[in-house]
Amino acid sequence: MLGSMPPFVLFFVGAIVVAFTKGTVRKGVVLAVPLMGLVNLFMTAGADVGAPSAIGASVGQVYLTFDLFGYELQPYRADKLSLLFGYLFHIAAFLGFIYALHLGDGTPDGSVASEVGEDDVSGDSKATVQHVSAMLYAGSALGAVFAGDFITLFVFWELLAITSVFLVWARDSDRAYATGFRYLIIHVVSGVLLLSGALMLAHQTGSIEFGHVAGELHGDEAGGLAGAGLPALLLLIAFGIKAGFPLAHNWITEAYPESTPTGTVFLSAFTTKVAVYALARSFGGLDELIWIGTAMTFFPIFFAVLENDLRRVLGYSMINQIGFMVAGIGIGTAMAVNGAVAHAFADVIFKGLLFMSMGAVMTMTGRTKGTDLGGLYKTMPLTATLCIVGASAISAFPLFSAFVTKSMIMVAAIDEHHYIVWLFMLFASAGVLEHAGIKIPFFAFFAHDSGIRTKEPPKNMLVAMTIGGVLCVLLGVFPNTFYALLPFEMDYHPYDTRHVLTQLQLLCFGALGFIMLMKTGVYPDEKRAVHIDAEILYRKLGPWVMQAVGGAVGRLDAYVRATVMRLVQTVLGGLDRTHGSMGPLARSWASGSMVLWVALSLAVYLLFYLF
Amino acid sequence: MSGHGHHEVKEPVGWMDKPDTVKRLFMIFYVICGVLFLSEFILMGTENAHPHPLEERMRFFVYPIYGFISFWFLVLLARPMRTLLIRSEDYYEGGGAYDPSADPGHVSTHGDSDEEVTDAR
Numbered sequence: 001m002l003g004s005m006p007p008f009v010l011f012f013v014g015a016i017v018v019a020f021t022k023g024t025v026r027k028g029v030v031l032a033v034p035l036m037g038l039v040n041l042f043m044t045a046g047a048d049v050g051a052p053s054a055i056g057a058s059v060g061q062v063y064l065t066f067d068l069f070g071y072e073l074q075p076y077r078a079d080k081l082s083l084l085f086g087y088l089f090h091i092a093a094f095l096g097f098i099y100a101l102h103l104g105d106g107t108p109d110g111s112v113a114s115e116v117g118e119d120d121v122s123g124d125s126k127a128t129v130q131h132v133s134a135m136l137y138a139g140s141a142l143g144a145v146f147a148g149d150f151i152t153l154f155v156f157w158e159l160l161a162i163t164s165v166f167l168v169w170a171r172d173s174d175r176a177y178a179t180g181f182r183y184l185i186i187h188v189v190s191g192v193l194l195l196s197g198a199l200m201l202a203h204q205t206g207s208i209e210f211g212h213v214a215g216e217l218h219g220d221e222a223g224g225l226a227g228a229g230l231p232a233l234l235l236l237i238a239f240g241i242k243a244g245f246p247l248a249h250n251w252i253t254e255a256y257p258e259s260t261p262t263g264t265v266f267l268s269a270f271t272t273k274v275a276v277y278a279l280a281r282s283f284g285g286l287d288e289l290i291w292i293g294t295a296m297t298f299f300p301i302f303f304a305v306l307e308n309d310l311r312r313v314l315g316y317s318m319i320n321q322i323g324f325m326v327a328g329i330g331i332g333t334a335m336a337v338n339g340a341v342a343h344a345f346a347d348v349i350f351k352g353l354l355f356m357s358m359g360a361v362m363t364m365t366g367r368t369k370g371t372d373l374g375g376l377y378k379t380m381p382l383t384a385t386l387c388i389v390g391a392s393a394i395s396a397f398p399l400f401s402a403f404v405t406k407s408m409i410m411v412a413a414i415d416e417h418h419y420i421v422w423l424f425m426l427f428a429s430a431g432v433l434e435h436a437g438i439k440i441p442f443f444a445f446f447a448h449d450s451g452i453r454t455k456e457p458p459k460n461m462l463v464a465m466t467i468g469g470v471l472c473v474l475l476g477v478f479p480n481t482f483y484a485l486l487p488f489e490m491d492y493h494p495y496d497t498r499h500v501l502t503q504l505q506l507l508c509f510g511a512l513g514f515i516m517l518m519k520t521g522v523y524p525d526e527k528r529a530v531h532i533d534a535e536i537l538y539r540k541l542g543p544w545v546m547q548a549v550g551g552a553v554g555r556l557d558a559y560v561r562a563t564v565m566r567l568v569q570t571v572l573g574g575l576d577r578t579h580g581s582m583g584p585l586a587r588s589w590a591s592g593s594m595v596l597w598v599a600l601s602l603a604v605y606l607l608f609y610l611f
Numbered sequence: 612m613s614g615h616g617h618h619e620v621k622e623p624v625g626w627m628d629k630p631d632t633v634k635r636l637f638m639i640f641y642v643i644c645g646v647l648f649l650s651e652f653i654l655m656g657t658e659n660a661h662p663h664p665l666e667e668r669m670r671f672f673v674y675p676i677y678g679f680i681s682f683w684f685l686v687l688l689a690r691p692m693r694t695l696l697i698r699s700e701d702y703y704e705g706g707g708a709y710d711p712s713a714d715p716g717h718v719s720t721h722g723d724s725d726e727e728v729t730d731a732r
Contacts, residue, residue, distance in 0.1 A: 305689040306696075371717050378625040414661045422663060430681035446627055451719040453623075498657045502674040505647045509675035512644050513682030515637070522683075524690055525716065529709045531696040539703050 004063040006076035006146055007086060008156070010037045011093075011139025019132050022104075030097040030131055034138070038090035045078040045086070062148055071208050074148025080487040081341065085145040085277045087485070088345050091471075092269035092352060093138035099356055099464035100134065100262035103127035110455030113366030121366045123170040123260035133166035134266045141270035145277050149208045150198030150235075153278070157194055157242075160271055161187030167263030168255050179258040182538070186251045187271075190241035197234030204231065210278075214286040236283060243275035243326060244319045246295050250535035253303075253315035257368065261359030264311060268318060268355050269348045276325045276344045285332025293330055294424045296323025301431030303533060308369045308526045310440055311358050314351065317394070317436045320428060321347045327425070328409035331416050334488035339408025342486055346393070346401035346475055353390035353468035354440060357383050360457035360465070361444055367452070370439075370526035375449030380456050384445040386465040393472035395437035395507060396429060401475035403503065404482070404494040411492070430510040437507075438514055443526065648675055 014033035018026055049061050060079030065072050078086070102108065104127030113121040123130055140163055143156035161184055168180040202208045213232045241248045252272070256264050283289060300316035300323075307313045321343070328340030360383045361376060362368045377384040389400075396402035406429070413422040456462060475482050479494055517523040578585050626632045651671055659666065666673050699706035699713075 301685060302689045302692055305685060306693050374717070375625070375627070377627070378623040411661050414663050419664055423665065426677060427681045427684075430678050431685055434682060434685060448717055449628075449719065450717070496657075496660075498654060498659060501647070501650050501654055505650070505674035506678040508640075508644050508647050508678070510678035510682045511640070513679040515640075517682060517686050522690075523686055524693060527693075527697065527709070527711075527716075528700050528714045529697045530700055530702050531693065532698060532702075533696075535703075 004076065005040075006064060006143065007037055007041055007090075008139040008143035008146070010040070011135050011142065015132050015135035015139065018135055019128065026104075026131065027101055030101070030135065031094065033135065034090045034094040034097065037142075038087065038094070041083070041086050041090065046083060049078050049080060049083055060148070065148075068151070071151070071202065072149065073152055074209075075143070075152050076146050077148030077210075078146055080485075081277070081280060082145045084341055084345060084485055084487065085273065086142060088273070088348055089138060089141050089145065089270065092348050093134075093266075095349075095352060095356075095464050095468055096134060096138075096262070096266045096269060097131075098467070099265055099359070099461055100130060101460040102458040103130055103262060105458075108363060108455075108458045111364050111366075112452060112454050113362075113364065116366040116372075120172065121260075122262065122363045123172065126170040126172060126260070129166050130170045130260065130263060133163050133170075134263075136163040137167070137266055137270060141274050144274045147210055150194070150201070150210050151208055153210050154191060154195045154198060157238075157274075158188065158191040160242075160274060161191065164267060164271060167266055168259045170260050170263055171258060173258075176258045179254050183251050183255045186241060186248070190238045193234050193241070194238035197231045197238060200231035200234065210281060212282055212284065214283045236286075239275050239278045239282070240292070242271055243279060244272060244296070244322055245292055245326075246299065247534045247537075249296070249300070249319050250533055252318055253312050253533065254535060256315040256318070256355075257309050257311040261362045265352055265355050265359060268314075268351050272318065272322055273344050273348060276322060276329070276340065279326060280329050280337055280341055284329055284337050286330055289330025290327050290418060290421055291330075293323045293325070293327025294421050296320065296326060297428035297431075298323070298424055301428060301435060303531060304431070304435035304439070306524060306527075306531050308371055308528060310370060310373070310444055311355065311362070311368050313435055313440060314354055314358065317354075317432065318347075318351060320432060321351065321394070323428070324406055324409050324425065327421060328412065331409070331412050331418065333412050333416060335408050335415070335490045335492060336412035338483075338486040338488050338490055338492075339405060339410075339412060342408060342482065343402065343405040345482075346405045346472075349468055349471045349475070350390045350393035350401055353386065353465055353472065354394065354436065356461065356465045356468060357387035357390060358440070358444065360461050363461070364454040364457055365452050369528070370443040370447075371528055373444045373450050373452070374447040375445070376452065376454070377445040378449075379452075379454050380445070382456050382462055383465070384441065386462075386469045387441045387445065389469040389472055391437045391441050393476070395433040396503060397507060398495070398500045398503060399473065399476045401472045403476055404479035405475075407494050407499060407503075408490075408492055426506070430506060433507050433510050434514060438511065644675075648672070651675075 010033055014029060017029050021029060045061065045063070060077045060082065062074050062077045064076040065074050067073070103122065103124055106124060107113070107120075108122075111121075137160065140156045140159035144153055144160065147153040147156060165180045165184045165187075168176055168183055170176075198208060201213065213235060241251075244252045256267055259267055279289065297320050300319040304313045304316040304320070307316065325340040325343050325347075328336040328343065331337075358368060361373065361380070364380065365373070365376070367373055393400040393402055396406050410422060410425050410429075413419075413425065483490075483492070514523070577583055580586060655671075669676075697709040699709050
């Protein structure tokens with residue numbers, strides 16, 4: 001096997017092959033690449049990489065290095081932390097490609113998407129673009145997690161943005177193009193901040209190693225933020241933008257609902273998880289992250305209650321789940337960071353499954369809004385069942401994946417005496433049940449009957465969702481096998497009577513609350529509307545300020561121009577009066593009078609000379 | 612391959628259309644809730660390896676009460692939030708305030724929508 005070949009290479013080569021093949025050959029390639037990559041990774045790096053000794057220490061294996069201007073680039077470095085994400089991204093790519101296998105085969109049988117005026121809702125005509133960019137995108141994510149230095153990380157960080165934006169544009173609507181451009185700008189800014197931070201750090205420390213920099217943020221000595229901390233702060237903001245920190249979170253809720261059904265499945269797997277990985281690698285134990293993460297678990301659930309577009313609801317749900325991970329990284333103990341990365345792993349699978357089920361609904365009906373859907377369980381019973389499996393997994397019901405991953409973060413919060421944080425997280429856990437556990441399946445498949453009659457989605461979509469569902473259950477039922485893959489040593493057993501019972505109490509009484517809210521009519525209806533979020537800053541306020549400033553500058557410019565023009569005109573007018581065609585200085589003179597004037601001046605000169 | 616294949620599908624009757632089934636499901640759920648409420652007595656006998664001050668102060672029924680209240684708190688806070696933040700669907704494309712009279716709410720592609728909208732709430 002190819003031991004020292006960085007995992008991304010296979011995907012980049014695969015993308016070239018995909019671009020020039022069609023039909024069955026292409027289908028074979030898109031499935032073979034992630035599978036081969038996974039086996040290769042497991043047999044090579046997986047076999048000889050041990051656990052890091054402590055949080056932040058990197059004792060990974062470096063497989064490939066070369067020199068650039070005196071700095072050592074490490075395009076392929078692996079330790080247990082990066083390996084876990086490496087396995088995860090291969091699995092996510094494999095599931096995503098199974099799900100996207102039908103692209104290029106035409107509109108699925110039984111689709112009623114054309115009823116809403118969107119014939120090509122799945123971006124079928126853009127099959128090649130979607131397959132190629134998804135392949136490059138997955139490769140970039142792998143490149144980023146196996147990067148051993150910040151320069152390599154930066155390259156893949158930007159590639160993540162550039163390759164994935166095509167998945168948004170594949171929707172081929174004006175809205176998608178505009179959203180894609182905003183997405184691209186936000187991510188390029190994040191990359192520029194990353195590079196600036198990395199270069200400043202290299203200048204200070206002489207090293208570009210992608211390692212732990214949290215200590216730099218507070219400055220070990222008196223320097224503080226202004227001293228050693230600025231490069232670390234830039235890196236934190238760069239990672240934070242991609243992780244969806246508060247105020248920088250709207251690219252998630254904007255881009256995910258605008259992409260194609262298959263595109264969103266890929267989008268949801270990679271970018272944010274690379275950011276979580278980068279935070280775990282560089283900022284484990286940074287106190288500020290605890291509160292940033294807690295805020296992320298908290299505020300999106302309110303938007304999720306109100307939101308009508310179910311894929312946007314899942315976008316908010318994504319921010320909420322990343323909040324748990326960020327808080328876990330901030331707590332920084334072995335169990336907390338293990339919990340954070342384990343939850344990232346579980347999240348890619350269950351959130352992927354939920355996005356897949358909504359994508360299946362969108363492919364078959366052309367609709368994703370709560371107001372347009374309902375009653376689909378009659379015609380899409382398998383999709384509905386698999387959606388409920390994903391919903392149970394994200395809600396952390398016992399025997400499902402989040403039950404064994406999220407609880408590590410919450411137990412670590414108590415053990416480290418972050419009691420308020422724990423209360424917020426418990427509230428957020430109930431909130432997850434509300435929007436992802438109940439709202440998504442209920443409004444899409446049950447609630448009132450929308451009258452839409454369609455069929456189950458293409459078989460490949462059902463297969464991908466089934467594998468996702470099985471993984472959700474396997475992770476929940478056999479946690480110890482999964483825990484062995486986690487980067488740090490710990491002793492945790494999720495299944496004890498107390499944990500199972502209290503979790504069931506929390507969830508079932510939450511659901512009881514939901515039933516009462518529905519029966520009393522207190523639960524808010526879905527509305528065909530948008531709800532203002534931080535995106536207003538750059539979608540309304542920014543343009544408004546630009547317009548206001550532009551207007552003011554324009555008026556000033558007009559005034560200055562008018563004044564100068566008036567001045568020039570005055571001068572020109574004056575010149576015209578004297579030198580113009582009728583002006584006294586421009587009159588033509590007869591040559592006789594000229595001779596008279598010369599004779600006169602000579603006479604005057606003579607008079608002066610003689611007397 | 613035809614995009615209109617759905618017209619051939621017969622009008623299906625799901626289990627949600629049968630009020631008795633739905634009622635029975637709710638009953639099962641209420642029983643489960645009752646059992647979980649009583650399971651508090653089992654919890655009293657188990658040791659809490661990671662005690663939280665809230666559990667130490669409240670002692671009993673911490674989780675069912677917290678879960679129930681969380682849902683109500685969430686929704687009761689979301690409602691005024693909506694009043695403040697709601698805008699028309701094309702707000703970012705030049706639209707303005709949300710106009711409830713222009714929102715048809717739930718749309719049913721088959722006729723009998725009156726009854727449906729009432730129980731959709």
